[in-house]
Amino acid sequence: MSCLNDADCREPAKRRTALAVLALMLAIFLILSIWSFLPAHKQAIPSAVSYGDADAVLGKRVFQAYNCMGCHTIVGNGAYFGPDLTDIYEHAGPAWLAAFLPSAGGWPTSAAVQIQLQNAAVQKEVGSTDMQAYLDRYPGAAERIDQRGGQHTLMPNLPLKAGEITALIAFFKYTAAMNTEGWPPAPKEGRRLPALAGSPAVAASAAPAADSQPAAAGDADPVALGKKLVNDLGCVACHATDQKRLVGPGWGGLYGSTVQLADGGSVKADDDYLVESIRQPDAKIVAGYPPHVMPSYDPLVNESDMQAIVAYLRSL
Ligand code: HEC
Numbered sequence: 001m002s003c004l005n006d007a008d009c010r011e012p013a014k015r016r017t018a019l020a021v022l023a024l025m026l027a028i029f030l031i032l033s034i035w036s037f038l039p040a041h042k043q044a045i046p047s048a049v050s051y052g053d054a055d056a057v058l059g060k061r062v063f064q065a066y067n068c069m070g071c072h073t074i075v076g077n078g079a080y081f082g083p084d085l086t087d088i089y090e091h092a093g094p095a096w097l098a099a100f101l102p103s104a105g106g107w108p109t110s111a112a113v114q115i116q117l118q119n120a121a122v123q124k125e126v127g128s129t130d131m132q133a134y135l136d137r138y139p140g141a142a143e144r145i146d147q148r149g150g151q152h153t154l155m156p157n158l159p160l161k162a163g164e165i166t167a168l169i170a171f172f173k174y175t176a177a178m179n180t181e182g183w184p185p186a187p188k189e190g191r192r193l194p195a196l197a198g199s200p201a202v203a204a205s206a207a208p209a210a211d212s213q214p215a216a217a218g219d220a221d222p223v224a225l226g227k228k229l230v231n232d233l234g235c236v237a238c239h240a241t242d243q244k245r246l247v248g249p250g251w252g253g254l255y256g257s258t259v260q261l262a263d264g265g266s267v268k269a270d271d272d273y274l275v276e277s278i279r280q281p282d283a284k285i286v287a288g289y290p291p292h293v294m295p296s297y298d299p300l301v302n303e304s305d306m307q308a309i310v311a312y313l314r315s316l
């Protein structure tokens with residue numbers, strides 16, 4: 001074939017250029033497509049993230065079953081009544097979450113978080129029972145304890161069982177591990193919560209048992225000391241001082257009464273029973289209440305503090 005004029009000769013050349021450009025575009029498109037999937041290999045997979053005996057898949061089901069998303073945003077989805085929960089595990093850590101979730105109506109105190117450091121699942125993640133080390137690693141926990149510890153929250157107390165709490169923590173561990181490309185953005189002012197007027201100042205002490213000791217020696221009124229201790233230890237997040245049911249049974253009128261137990265038996269609520277209920281909460285479970293929800297306060301409460309707490313419970 002030969003060119004009869006200039007125009008006919010330029011035609012195939014133009015077509016070649018067009019095809020070459022198209023091929024280049026196609027190559028760029030394919031390379032970028034593959035490129036965009038590459039980071040996904042490093043992405044966390046829910047079934048591979050576990051906490052305690054639960055994996056994140058189970059946790060997501062619990063999260064959905066309780067409609068947490070009706071109030072909270074997570075990974076960009078949900079509502080804005082409660083705070084974004086995507087990175088809560090990374091900020092506050094497992095011990096804070098384990099202290100908060102069973103009694104979400106109250107912000108955990110330092111002692112309430114410290115007691116969760118004994119929890120086997122927390123131990124496995126954190127590797128130490130040292131409270132200061134925990135607060136250094138999870139500054140969000142220190143911040144929450146300082147600013148709100150012991151005060152009421154706007155979140156309802158949900159009837160979460162121990163296994164569901166473990167599963168939720170697994171789910172939060174997963175969302176915190178996800179590569180969300182920097183979502184959610186950090187608030188400009190940091191997460192500073194205004195102090196509530198007239199709220200009790202709860203010291204973010206790392207060793208409440210140790211510093212309540214001098215008080216125990218010096219304080220003449222065990223009932224007043226007991227009242228202070230149950231506030232500091234965060235008991236009142238789960239127990240009402242009247243007969244109201246919160247997460248646990250109300251303490252009003254408990255002393256001397258006959259308590260129906262989950263195993264069908266019953267027990268008289270004397271001093272020994274109260275001490276056992278605080279040191280080994282799972283030894284006897286009150287009928288109608290979940291086991292494994294109340295942590296054992298054995299490591300945090302010495303003998304004189306225990307007497308003060310029992311004296312206070314007796315007074316109700
Ligand atoms: C009715 C609304 C509502 C529901 C349902 C709800 N929350 Fe909340 N939640 C809140 C509010 C409001 C806060 C903040 C409380 C405050 O600031 O006093 C909160 C706080 C929290 C926090 C602490 C966040 C932080 O940054 O300190 C966690 C964790 C949490 N919720 C988990 C859950 C989980 C898990 C569920 C489901 C099992 C759930 N929430 C269901 C309203 C809700």
Ligand code: HEC
Pocket residue numbers: 102103230233234235236237238239247248249250254259269274277278281282284285286289290291292293294295297309
């Ligand atoms: C996370 C929630 C939670 C916290 C915090 C908590 N408890 Fe409990 N408590 C429960 C639940 C749930 C029960 C009922 C199940 C059982 O018997 O263990 C219970 C049971 C009890 C009982 C037996 C009550 C009865 O009616 O027979 C006593 C006494 C008690 N708790 C005292 C305390 C004291 C004191 C503290 C703080 C040092 C405390 N609890 C902290 C949840 C909690």
